Amino acid sequence: MKLVTLFFAAIALFGAVATTQDEEPKDPVVVAYQELIAKDLRLATVGYHLAKGSADYCRNKWRNPGWVLHDERQYPDLGLAHRVFTFRQPISIAAVVAGGPAHRAGLIAGDGLFGADGSVVWYGPSPKRHQPSSERIDGLRDEFATRLSEGRPIPFQIDTAKGRRDFLLDSPAICASDFWVDARAKRDAGADGVRVRVTSGLIDYVLDDDELAAVVAHEMAHNLLDHRSLIEAAKSGKTKVIKATEAEADRLSVWLMSNAGYDAEAAISFWQRYGKATGLGIFSAPTHYRWPDRVTMLRQEIDQIRTLSKSNVPQDPPLLAAHRAQK
Numbered sequence: 001m002k003l004v005t006l007f008f009a010a011i012a013l014f015g016a017v018a019t020t021q022d023e024e025p026k027d028p029v030v031v032a033y034q035e036l037i038a039k040d041l042r043l044a045t046v047g048y049h050l051a052k053g054s055a056d057y058c059r060n061k062w063r064n065p066g067w068v069l070h071d072e073r074q075y076p077d078l079g080l081a082h083r084v085f086t087f088r089q090p091i092s093i094a095a096v097v098a099g100g101p102a103h104r105a106g107l108i109a110g111d112g113l114f115g116a117d118g119s120v121v122w123y124g125p126s127p128k129r130h131q132p133s134s135e136r137i138d139g140l141r142d143e144f145a146t147r148l149s150e151g152r153p154i155p156f157q158i159d160t161a162k163g164r165r166d167f168l169l170d171s172p173a174i175c176a177s178d179f180w181v182d183a184r185a186k187r188d189a190g191a192d193g194v195r196v197r198v199t200s201g202l203i204d205y206v207l208d209d210d211e212l213a214a215v216v217a218h219e220m221a222h223n224l225l226d227h228r229s230l231i232e233a234a235k236s237g238k239t240k241v242i243k244a245t246e247a248e249a250d251r252l253s254v255w256l257m258s259n260a261g262y263d264a265e266a267a268i269s270f271w272q273r274y275g276k277a278t279g280l281g282i283f284s285a286p287t288h289y290r291w292p293d294r295v296t297m298l299r300q301e302i303d304q305i306r307t308l309s310k311s312n313v314p315q316d317p318p319l320l321a322a323h324r325a326q327k
């Protein structure tokens with residue numbers, strides 16, 4: 001991940017916003033730092049709810065702690081990062097998802113991760129000067145993801161405002177879900193098989209969390225159904241395979257939304273609005289359906305959910321049931 005590069009891009013963007021004379025000028029870099037963490041939390045929260053809502057039905061699971069971590073080294077200006085955020089350790093909690101495992105364990109923003117069971121590399125050699133890099137936080141995330149996916153709890157210590165305490169990260173397994181905000185202004189989202197990426201520009205574009213859930217659920221669906229490996233395994237007719245996976249991601253998305261308590265109708269309103277504005281889906285044709293076809297498919301799925309459930313209880317999405325049956 002080129003988080004540092006993305007940070008610079010975001011800062012350049014916000015730096016271009018002029019402040020009026022009679023307003024207290026706010027450091028655009030401070031605004032950029034704060035807004036990015038706010039977006040990270042918003043995405044992590046929507047993603048957590050989607051993953052939890054269908055936890056019983058996913059084959060691909062992960063123990064999502066419900067937090068946003070950040071490393072002081074992510075920030076080009078270390079001094080400023082320390083003025084904007086609390087870092088009790090170089091890698092600290094930037095935000096926690098309300099009601100999530102980290103929140104329930106009493107962890108708060110600023111709490112710092114310290115020490116481990118000997119094999120997690122927390123800190124590389126201490127640089128003499130501050131060197132912006134996202135390597136360390138990326139490495140930590142990967143390490144967590146591996147261990148948590150194997151079902152191994154991770155013991156470590158946390159520096160809190162009240163001193164150091166032991167902490168065992170052993171979050172319940174919910175649907176595979178790891179998210180990050182790509183700071184670019186371009187409206188885009190993607191799934192790499194493990195993580196879901198949503199750009200800052202797309203988060204600005206959605207009208208509310210229901211619409212954000214529509215985007216995240218679509219991308220999450222790709223990861224939950226192993227679409228990436230399916231596409232990579234296809235020897236020929238990749239375009240057809242990609243188109244089929246797009247239809248599946250759309251179909252599953254509204255079930256994930258509905259199971260998490262989001263308004264599945266927002267998927268229709270989002271794709272209509274987005275489709276009319278761009279003429280395309282999140283990616284480009286011809287591998288993707290035109291938006292009127294997507295809307296028709298989404299409508300069919302929503303009707304099916306309504307037929308099954310009149311009382312808003314979670315339903316087993318047919319695509320996840322079929323995916324479970326594959327093994």
Ligand SMILES: [Zn+2]
Pocket residue numbers: 218219222246249
């Ligand atoms: Zn897609």
